[in-house]
Amino acid sequence: MKLHEADAKSLLLAQGLPVPAWEVAHTAAEVRSAAERFLAAGPVGGKVVIKAQVLIGGRGKAGGVKLAGSPDEAEVIASQILGMDIKGMTVRKVLVGPAADIVKEYYLSAVLDRAERKILLMGSAEGGVEIETVAEEHPEAIVRRHADPLLGLLPFQARELAFAMGLGAHLKAAVAIAQGLVTTMRHYDADLVEINPLAIILESEPGGTPVERLVCLDAKITLDDSALGRHPGLEDLRDPDEEAPEDKEAREAGLTFIKLDGTIGCMVNGAGLAMTTMDLVKRAGGEPANFLDIGGGARADKVAHAMRLILADPKVNAILVNIFGGITRGDEVARGLIEARAQQTRDVPMVVRIVGTNAAEAAVLLEEARFQTASSLDDAAAKAVAASRSEGTPA
Amino acid sequence: MKLHEADAKSLLLAQGLPVPAWEVAHTAAEVRSAAERFLAAGPVGGKVVIKAQVLIGGRGKAGGVKLAGSPDEAEVIASQILGMDIKGMTVRKVLVGPAADIVKEYYLSAVLDRAERKILLMGSAEGGVEIETVAEEHPEAIVRRHADPLLGLLPFQARELAFAMGLGAHLKAAVAIAQGLVTTMRHYDADLVEINPLAIILESEPGGTPVERLVCLDAKITLDDSALGRHPGLEDLRDPDEEAPEDKEAREAGLTFIKLDGTIGCMVNGAGLAMTTMDLVKRAGGEPANFLDIGGGARADKVAHAMRLILADPKVNAILVNIFGGITRGDEVARGLIEARAQQTRDVPMVVRIVGTNAAEAAVLLEEARFQTASSLDDAAAKAVAASRSEGTPA
């Protein structure tokens, strides 16, 4: 689950990391009043920044990040950004804060290193750009350090990272931030905590003397879905726009459903087999309408639920059911299909393939109910594509 | 630093461990009113327990733990226990709580295992008696399990311990308590967390149904003095009776001082050498008046301070100074001795031995100031004992 920048910053702040002030606003009027407050405090550059809150990269290039020098200007800019479409996501809120006077930008993130089975810290003095770009163009500019798998990021590891990033002059802050990233990751079960840019900014002390400070200017956090159960409060941070309503309904029913653009509905047990089924549909010349994994051990009612989800998409004109029974029992799936068909309002051709556990019982049920069946996966895909073609696009 | 039972229980409670209710009382009247409250709640056995709070074992045998069935009786018993002397410690406060209806007693502790360099959990179904006694009489009755040195006591380790102790019927509570002991130890930097007895007690549910519960009936915690600096709040729990005023003064001056019963004051650098000096004084027929380690690198003022501490004891009639300079510089010590003698009001013979770093400079200073010196430690001890004898006991 991805978090918005503002929520990610809240979690970092809660773990004691230095994050400049911000407010979240949903209307241009809110932005105006937030801008008034921040500008009244007299930020070093005399401006505020307004940033679109969308769960997708590249919002800067898309015009979703702008500066404003007055409340009036902030309101105008906010009215441009709010409602804007960025790569298919609508901007529903923005972050407002004092525009930082940046001395230098860095990159710092904590990610899961699958190969080493450790938390990996990646840092770079090339901040503010996508790390993938740095990785391609200047791989030597990326510093890597693993956290101890049992103890987290030890102070000496954080120091090594800070020195290697050229942050020796801000050692204490850099160590605290690096350790804080790992603490945040462990505390909230995040997959990714990314600060880009981590920046040295110029602030003015009470007396007016300018002082350099290392702060987290942007923040991206992705949470481990498997661990959300033990962080119930974090579920509230889920952006309803992040998943389609049917994806959400599926998740709550224990199914994994992702809506796609094609015409052939797919119902499969197991993620790898579901992807394979989609691949074979495409290979046979069709277009899958969805990814749907009913998981292991699904019972009849879950199967019926899955079928309703597929049929809710008006573009679907054929359905392919592919079940390789292991934990899942074929006869349960067959019963679910029969039950679902009894309830369904719209008649769509269906090709069913059930092998593995209780496949024989399933075959009897399917034959009695006159389902079209297939023996191999390739055969099933071909039949489903043929059915879809003969149906054409429904009105 | 040892904690009183009541304070130890507070720390356990803060870590979520099950500890029956209690109050601390300093007067018989307070005990009476606490007893009224607890008896009004109708404890299963209809009694309260009154326990002397002293930092020494064996208070039960000494009559420091008693039951009372009424507020009147509680007041009488409290007036007997408060002010009582238990092995040289005066009882200044008592703990009052409902007397538990004990089904079975166990022992459970977390200690530092120096040989393994790990936290060791020791458990026994023979609770309520001193673990040393169990260790001698039924060593096989003690179950041992080390916590993981990096992760603490893992759930499976706690389960193994619980099953081995015969607490399978209270598995969940036993696991939580065992893990809680280690959590408490790590959270407060304790050397020892001991529950004796850990007990299954009978409580009555709201409906009156009796129910068994595993609870910490007594608690002993010793804190690591080296870690007190990072737990400033815990310093307030120090019992002023635990150390003599001069010991405390010494501690605050960075000296380690322990008052003893003899007549020969000792000033040494290093704990091992200080003990050796005492051993040799005794071997030469004298009695050391104190243990005093001035530590490494002591300067003149610290030496003078140490001398004042020694001389504050009227029984002291001779002083042995033994310094092996390493970090400590002999001339600094000599200067401190000269300074101290200039200030001292009472003339006590002194034998000084200074070897190691800057011993030559020290020798010159000591000779100028006409101190009696010694070359070897044995020689120094013999001379100090002779001086003490010729002085006799001061008035």
Next chain:
Amino acid sequence: MSILVGRETRLVVQGITGREGGFHAAASRAYGTNLVAGVTPGKGGQTALDGAVPVFDTVTDAVRETGANTSLIFVPAAGAPDAVMEAADAGIATIFCITEGIPALDMIAAVEVVRAHGARLIGPNCPGATSPGRAKVGIIPGDIHREGRVGMVSRSGTLTYEAVQAMTDAGLGQSTCVGIGGDPIIGTTFLDVLQLFAADDETDAIVLIGEIGGASEEAAAAWAGEHLRDVPKVAFIAGRTAPEGKRMGHAGAIISGGAGTAASKVEALEAAGFRVAGSPTELPGLLRDAGYRG
């Protein structure tokens, strides 16, 4: 010899008194696996599978009493990492964790503890392993196998079965079929299994079933290109048509920024001498094309 499981396997099932644990313990035993013990804390002294298998409170007890050397874990996600560490601490050499939905960071610690004990973990979120005709440890249906000399490794569940079935249908038997699991943090990688197959004198060919996301197929390919030059080997990658940025069920199957795409995996595998199939059913034919005569 097969790898990971075989005739020497002495199996303990952690969570044997649960629904899934009991079902698959019975199936493993029915297949011929030497199932010696079960573990469920608090049920020590009872028996499972109609009296056939003694149940212990702890894995340590099970190892001491039965000499178990392999563990199969069906403990729910909240307790599974602890169960893994318990098995390693008790001296179990090979630990299969079937449990799915374990938080990734919990597994980092568990994997490290297993490594420190010199044990091997397969999974979590894996279907286990079968050495046809010898032993089956996990949830792979037993009847899809055939004895033979092809080593198969996959990080999917049912897709593994599909591929195994395709091999068996084509008459190509297997030495061992291993599902390594689809989670981000797993105990044994493709590379680890390839190394085991390379050292196994009963494995003559390799089938690798990967999917999009991560870089473990690429890592395995790089090693195979060097060390398994002359071994006939084929692969299949699921998710060629999956849209970018969407998570397809497995935590492992997410593509972002070009890394871990099907294209990158296919390229790496082909460069290492794998023939890559467009469908699981093509695997047997490609393996014969690669010179396998088993």
Next chain:
Amino acid sequence: MSILVGRETRLVVQGITGREGGFHAAASRAYGTNLVAGVTPGKGGQTALDGAVPVFDTVTDAVRETGANTSLIFVPAAGAPDAVMEAADAGIATIFCITEGIPALDMIAAVEVVRAHGARLIGPNCPGATSPGRAKVGIIPGDIHREGRVGMVSRSGTLTYEAVQAMTDAGLGQSTCVGIGGDPIIGTTFLDVLQLFAADDETDAIVLIGEIGGASEEAAAAWAGEHLRDVPKVAFIAGRTAPEGKRMGHAGAIISGGAGTAASKVEALEAAGFRVAGSPTELPGLLRDAGYRG
């Protein structure tokens, strides 16, 4: 060969720019120890000891640039366990930690990390080690030594010097003198050092200086009784007259409930063939009585 320190020692001092670190680094160097580097985070690129020693930000840098294999730590207590782990992680083989006042539980983790890296930690709260004529790493005054073949081990600081001086005064030189430290949790025990001496072809006799508290002298005695039967060996135990239940400075020196008393230690040592002295000055004579002719 001596043990722990010698001509192969390439020393890095962690905390070299501090007062004590600088003083003892200079003394170790003056003794002839091959001091190759210092470490102080934030002072990398500077030099210490009047330009003679390069200072690095991290131990990793120091090892890479100078080939340091031994570390001497003067970092304050709050940072010392981290400094120990840093040294181990950087590949330092032998780590001496002089720092006193480190919380015991901090050392549990540090000792485990050192062990996992296959390194050796001596201390904390120890005076270090000297191999007379070869190298001195720590704070033991250099001029009390004499070259020879007696191995000395102690858990005290100044008492060690006292015993070494007594040996030197009597003409008995030392192969290596090691102070293992007086804290409850230390990296290297009496037993460990005896095993090193047993394997050292330049050590012909043993002097062990113990004190009350703990059971490490007893553990070492038990091993020596079996494995060092024919080696002349003497011991001294401090604290014979210490009152029970009082802590005498060293965290290690506390007696409770009869365990760790001077009597129990003396008994164990004598049973193992040690001659136990009543004063450090008696050690040389007893060693000669035990047959040592060095």
